[in-house]
Amino acid sequence: MNLVLRFVRRELRSTEARILVLALAVAVASVGAVAMFADRVKGAFANQANVLLGADAMISGDRPLPETFAQTAAAMGLKVTESSRFGSMISAAARDAASATARQSVLADVKAVAAPYPLRGTLEARDARGERVPLVAQVKPGEVFVDERLASRLGVKAGDVLEVGKNTPRIAQVFAEEPEVAGNFLSAAPKVLMSSADVAASELLGPGSRATYRLQVAGERAQEFAAAIKPKLGPGQRLETIRELRPEVRSTLERSEQFLGLAASFAVFLAVVAIVLALRRYLKRELDTATLFRTLGAGQRQTLMHFVGQFFVLALIACVLGVLLAFAAQAALAWAVRGLFASALPAAGWLPLAKAFATGLVLLLGFAIPPLVALAATPPVRALRRDMPTVGSGGVLAAVLGAVAVLAVVLMQSQDWQTGAIFVGGLVALVGVATLLAALLLWCIRRLVRSGRMARLGGPQSWAYGLANLDRRRLSTALQIACLGLGVMTLITVGFVRTDLFSAWQKSLPPDAPNRFLINIQQDQIETIQSLVPKTANGKPVAVYPMVRGRLVAVNGKTVTAKDFPDERAKRLVDREFNLSASASLPPANKIIAGDYYGTNDRGVMSIEEGIATTLNLKLEDRVTFDVAGEQVEVRITSLRKVDWDSFRVNFFALIPEATLAPLPKSYITAFHLPERDTQTLASVVNAAPNVLAIDVSEMMARVRSIVDQVARALEFVFAFTLLAGLLTLYTAVIATQDERRYDTALIRTLGGTRSQIRSSLIAEFTTLGGAAGLLGVAGSVVLTWALASRILKIDFIASPTVWIVGFALATGLTLLAGWLGTRSVLTTPPIQVLREG
């Protein structure tokens, strides 16, 4: 082992060994950073499960739960509490009529609870020093607890009075945190706790109101209770336990981890190219060592074990370095997306570290073992016959084992062999296409040089020599351009999405597009609301649409449940209630694509949006049954519609005739454009109809923008590894040609060439290389963003010259730097020394 360690210590002075270690470290770091970050996010759920639930188990539904559930829990000796959760506009109580119309209202997340609450975890308030302390008091009738955000936005404090529907409770406590905050990490609405006893008097919940009803239990037999209740759950009812917390969020997390993992695999792929190039040069150098070992009496096995040991130690060093980099990168990732989480993420466990280490070991040993076996078989007679053919790189076995190693890492990242295989195939195709494009670019350059246009353009001969160098190593050059170009492309695209694309989409919206939605309007409030909100452009009162909540329970007479659908979105649609509406004529921004829209005299029919129909496998003439407040309503699909959701108008997935809707319990919804400077309209609406919820679309878009921004930043961090790996590949390729360059340069200098001319040719070579990579990256990014804009966001493509110029300059500058670092020694080594070495 001492011999191995001594060799490693010496070898780390060589460029090839350093590149091997660095390239592997980049691969390990990109995999490790994503794995650690994902583990931290999952840990935020797993470690705090019962606090996030506020209980050991919870049943929730969109209608009041059967009493038998609570009775069963009580019979098992469990602690039980029931609550409901809904949105409501909250405002500070007005001192007088004048201030009533000027005050601010805030859409809040209201929880109506009964003591004891919560069953697990505690609310936290702040003491005089601002430190968090447990809040054990229970909210009583006539009072509310509000969170710090609501207090801040309304400018209220403990002791002040609020308006919550028809009630005017006093603020008893201001809390900093309550259970379920971290679990609902996408919710940004301020929170209010009120007593369940006050709900009826508030008149916040009427027919068609959207609320979630919950039963929470805690105790030793909670899991037993969950197992007993699960078969009895009806449609729209969900059970969550510590072990199965928020399955939809868990599913989102797994998808995100998979996506980030695949993004990191991109860097792994490029790093592998650098590893292979560095390995070839390293092994060529080690040929003399292997020969000497064999000559001095080391058998094949002993020689192989020595080299395997060397590479194992190098791999360990790379893994440690990579893991350290990963720690820093995942901390940066967590910081970049900190706005998505309400509380700090816990530390990562040991599994991501193991994953990162495994990546490094599998990659290096997977690629190194076959050529090492070939190296160990070096015939000792090579000591006398230096002109013997060099050892092979391991042949087909090496290629197969290397490919298996990469595939193993990608599969580990994708967690799904199909996705992994598609990704690898796509990546190989992408690199192949990029290489072809790069080769085409080089052909153009070659034509330029050979045609003599360069000289006619006034370029020095040294430039032509530099460009000819690129042409001499065509395949290697094309690959370098492709790898670097792909790295630049991903970074430019993500940056563009984060900045220009989202802004362009926002600007594409009509200036008078509705930016306020009012929901939960009751029938007797319609005229009042229409008189308070701005009229439409043609002077008419805003349209108000009926909305009925119904759950899909049967198709063509056959009962359906969420379990009948494999698609996650379909499951959610069936589990929750649809919003059904009616419109005598086809609404604007809707287009019939199949069947005929129903007429005013039609009954029992439905027009459905095409996307929903596809998700739920519904087609024309299918009979669909909805459960509306306990009443079964069957309709026949007579048309499919395409909806322009970007119009921001009120639109519905399902439209039924007014005659069918009329007898059903309903609320109403409307949307209008409110000028930003208008602060009175909404206050008037809340005064007149406290049960109405006002949704500020601009605020929601700002929130979405913020989320997109943070996610894009996270992606930029991950793709930065791709760029780093691309640069390492370039540097390695340059190093691989170093001996040849040194010899050529020595000859040229001997024949009278100056250092300045050689320097000029190197600059020309690497500037062209980087420029070509930058051009490829920018071109690829333009194609990607055009596709995103025109096909997905359906907006005009926006040119972003600044981003392109920055991307091009970055690629060119970094390539020049990497190339210069790899070749500067050719200018400093005395020609005589090189020529003597031969």
Added chain:
Amino acid sequence: MTATLTPSPVANTLSSQPPAIRADALTRVVPLGDRQLTILEGVSLDVAAGETLAIVGASGSGKTTLLGLLAGLDRPNSGSVAWHGEAVSSLTEDALAKRRQGAIGFVFQSFQLLPALTALENVMLPLELAGARDAEKRAADWLARVGLGERVDHLPKQLSGGEQQRVAIARAFVADPKIVFADEPTGNLDTDTGAEIVELMFSLNREQGTTLVLVTHDPELAARCGHVVRLARGKVVS
């Protein structure tokens, strides 16, 4: 033609002992394109223990090939090689390597030092490969013997050609070999340095009592050896 060497006084005394090296009808053929090239044909010789043998001949005569076969670095197409009575040409590669460990030393024209290792570490290498525990001390002693006691931590690139060859000689002798093979040991050195190296090699050889077989173009070096085998076109001519 077979080279029958005049037995030396040492060899006479120990004539009951097998020769240090016995080569019997060695033939070596290599493929060259679609034809075969015979590099050596029917070469036989004996080298007694403690003798010095020079293999001489023009370029392409098969000298280095013969050296490789005698040293067990290469395998003959036919014929056999034995060291101290033990046949080695029929051994497996690993078994042959094992026999070389500690028994055979090498000095090469191009020194063949590992550039990343210091002089001390280069000399230690044969001992470490054989699993010796006192490698460092023995290597340091040998470097002192060859006059490089103060250069132990220097890398090969920090040593002159002659110094590098001294390190190589120390490495060749450090494991107390019975036989030392040298391939053009002065080929890359100037005349004066070459002479110093030759002097060092022969004095160490005398002190250690090793059998020395060397390939050389240098007639003066060949003249210093007890016996000379001349090759021409793959055959022994004298």
